[in-house]
Amino acid sequence: MSPDLECKNLTRRFGDTLAVDNVSFSVPRGSFFSILGPSGCGKTTIMRMIAGFLEPSSGDILIRGKSVVDTPPNKRPVNMVFQHLALFPMMNVADNIGYGLRRAGVAKPEIARKVEEALDRIGLPGIGSRKVNELSGGQKQRVAIARCMVLEPDVLLLDEPLGALDLKLRERLKVELKSLQAAFDTTFVYITHDQSEALVMSDRIAVMNEGRFEQVGSGQDLYYRPDTAFVAGFVGDTNRWSGRIERVSGDEMEMRTDSGMLMRGATHGRSLSEGDRADVFVRPEAIRIAHSAEELAHFDNRITGKVESILFNGAASRILVQDSSASGEIEVNLPQSGEFSGLSRGCEVQIGWSGAQGNCFAAGDA
Structure with a gap:
């Protein structure tokens, strides 16, 4: 047909x-x-x-x-x-x-x-x-x-x-x-x-x-x-970091962001090399939030920050976290089960995510 x-x-x-x-x-x-x-x-x-x-x-x-x-x-x-x-x-x-x-x-x-x-x-x-x-x-x-x-x-x-x-x-x-x-x-x-x-x-x-x-x-x-x-940037909400790649091993990469953080991500088969400028995209739902770094020890990427805003909208609620390294606001899904109590604007939190959730592209592809 x-x-x-x-x-x-x-x-x-x-x-x-x-x-x-x-x-x-x-x-x-x-x-x-x-x-x-x-x-x-x-x-x-x-x-x-x-x-x-x-x-x-x-x-x-x-x-x-x-x-x-x-x-x-x-x-x-x-x-x-x-x-x-x-x-x-x-x-x-x-x-x-x-x-x-x-x-x-x-x-x-x-x-x-x-x-x-x-x-x-x-x-x-x-x-x-x-x-x-x-x-x-x-x-x-x-x-x-x-x-x-x-x-x-x-x-x-x-x-x-x-x-x-x-x-x-x-x-x-x-x-x-x-x-x-x-x-x-x-x-x-x-x-x-x-x-x-x-x-x-x-x-x-x-x-x-x-x-x-x-x-x-x-x-x-x-x-x-x-x-x-x-x-990656147009479809759905996402967080984006830019920087320079320091290591590539198979599908895994490490990038030094422009704010100085060493971030792990995935190339998903794309041709990327050490020294290349790159962008890493991470969905808000891939990021977890906790009171202490120990709770997120199993994640490749961890950041300390402060809650900037709580955008409550039921199932689609978000938290905006200001990164302590001054790399900007990070959007995180608000937990729905209520296990993260005491959340308020200005409080210090830890966030983390797996490197496999960081989708890496060569800079300039956007």
């Missing part, structure tokens, strides 16, 4: 600016694929080329094995959900959902049947007669998706559709979007700068930076096995 979407050596220039630089990827049928990256990295340009709103400078775009580069937007088997949804306020919900079907000349009884079926699938049966301005933000989001899905596109493109919503609604709709994708069994291609959205919803994620894909993989791959320093 051919992939639903395949981009081959896709390139787009705007004058002297290279917005998309020779990008190739494929999206399997019925999957949820996200392109994640900072503003200006080129992800929206890719989306607009797939939709047909921009022509590639070079390369090819195939949908179910057929090139669509020369196909106008209204003839491509794709549809698009924009950030601001673009629902028609003068129409009720049913008319909004059925708009594309009417334009395509579908008979009224068939439109009514498809609209009711779509409303059932998005979990909003019986609201076809309601006005758009009577809907909540989440309901509008689902109606916008239903309006696209009644046209039965091979690929649905979603351009940061949760960006205009409040935080609590975005959190709920992350789960709903994934459920809707499964319900319609349609390939979703989603672009976002929000790593949480991509990690929660996607089967596979492409991390994009300066017009290129840094890495394509599952959320677990990107988080636990980053290929580049950019991915």
Whole structure:
């Protein structure tokens, strides 16, 4: 079975600016694929080329094995959900959902049947007669998706559709979007700068930076096995130290940080040598906190510091520890079991982590 979407050596220039630089990827049928990256990295340009709103400078775009580069937007088997949804306020919900079907000349009884079926699938049966301005933000989001899905596109493109919503609604709709994708069994291609959205919803994620894909993989791959320093720093929370490598032995290395600390880390097969400048990334959840150094004696890396801030947020709570060697603040997961009592701003603590948890990259790779 051919992939639903395949981009081959896709390139787009705007004058002297290279917005998309020779990008190739494929999206399997019925999957949820996200392109994640900072503003200006080129992800929206890719989306607009797939939709047909921009022509590639070079390369090819195939949908179910057929090139669509020369196909106008209204003839491509794709549809698009924009950030601001673009629902028609003068129409009720049913008319909004059925708009594309009417334009395509579908008979009224068939439109009514498809609209009711779509409303059932998005979990909003019986609201076809309601006005758009009577809907909540989440309901509008689902109606916008239903309006696209009644046209039965091979690929649905979603351009940061949760960006205009409040935080609590975005959190709920992350789960709903994934459920809707499964319900319609349609390939979703989603672009976002929000790593949480991509990690929660996607089967596979492409991390994009300066017009290129840094890495394509599952959320677990990107988080636990980053290929580049950019991915390590962009996906998830992390602590970063810079310095110069003093020893490399197999997959293990020792680096003298710029603040003077000797730190152990792992190269994970990357080519690094003594004397090289390097960056080490350590996740907050890999770091343990204690009252005394003896409690952390089994860790390769240990630091004395003072609690700078306690950021309580339930399961996602953090402690910011000021390193006594003045290398900056270190982010540590707050223990959830309550075994670290007496924690307060300004108190002295010990933190430690295993060298295997320190992911090392050559400096300048970020």
